[in-house]
Amino acid sequence: MAHSAGLNRETGRLLTDFDHVVQSIGVIFTTGLGDAILREWFGFPGMSLLGKLGTATTITRFFRAIALALTIRQLNGLPAEPRFRLVKITPVSLGRDGNLEVILEGIYFPRGHLGDFTPESGVASKLRLQSAGGILTVSGA
Template sequence: MSSVGMSRETGRLIFGFDHVVQSVGDILTTNIAERLFREWYGFPGFRLLGEPLNQVTLVKFLNLIFIALTLRQKNGLPVEPRFRVTRAVPLEANRQGEFLCRLEGEYMPRGHLGDFTVEGKKKIVITNAGDRFTAIEDTGAL
């Protein structure tokens, strides 16, 4: 059984990998410990805001993305159990604050049920749109 959720933009049901992409975007736009009963949910990278943009900061930032998506909760599951990040590729980062990154990983549609059978490899592009990150599926069009 694939996961089902509601689109934050349209209010319609979303299924499968579209729900995973929205979840990844939500994790990366939520400050760590912001959710009352999900203290391990969120992105610890906001503390890097204001740091100089250089290779060291970029590597720290990408590492924190890995941590945010793979950190284990009290129930033993990763925060996002349906997508295992295997690689993060920075595509653009500049002093104007623009950021573009591709996350490559394995899609496990039943990971939230404890079944970590990999269905295939998927890619997600993370970009900052205005004042927040946005996640979209990378279908090769970018």
């Protein structure tokens, strides 16, 4: 039985459980902070860092922006995506062309959107965040 469901933004097909969380986090990372009307705390504050030189300071700011986007509380008191709690960010690659790839590891709460933060055991809770050509994409890892 699915704990949560939605539609795939590209195909219109049904998405359930962690696949739906992956899409939801993708929406967060492709929305600039403050771009969603009436949801001023929703979005990714690191958009301005895309395309900058990959210095230690820039990468640290980018990682901090990732953590902020996934933990900042909305007006209802829940994080933007309450079904996923970020635990670890692991850099995979940073190219001279500005392309970046990181793995986000976290805890999956299938009923987090309902306020039940009981973790799901045995479920993969890793995401792959990639930036190529200034475009962010999120996929299951």
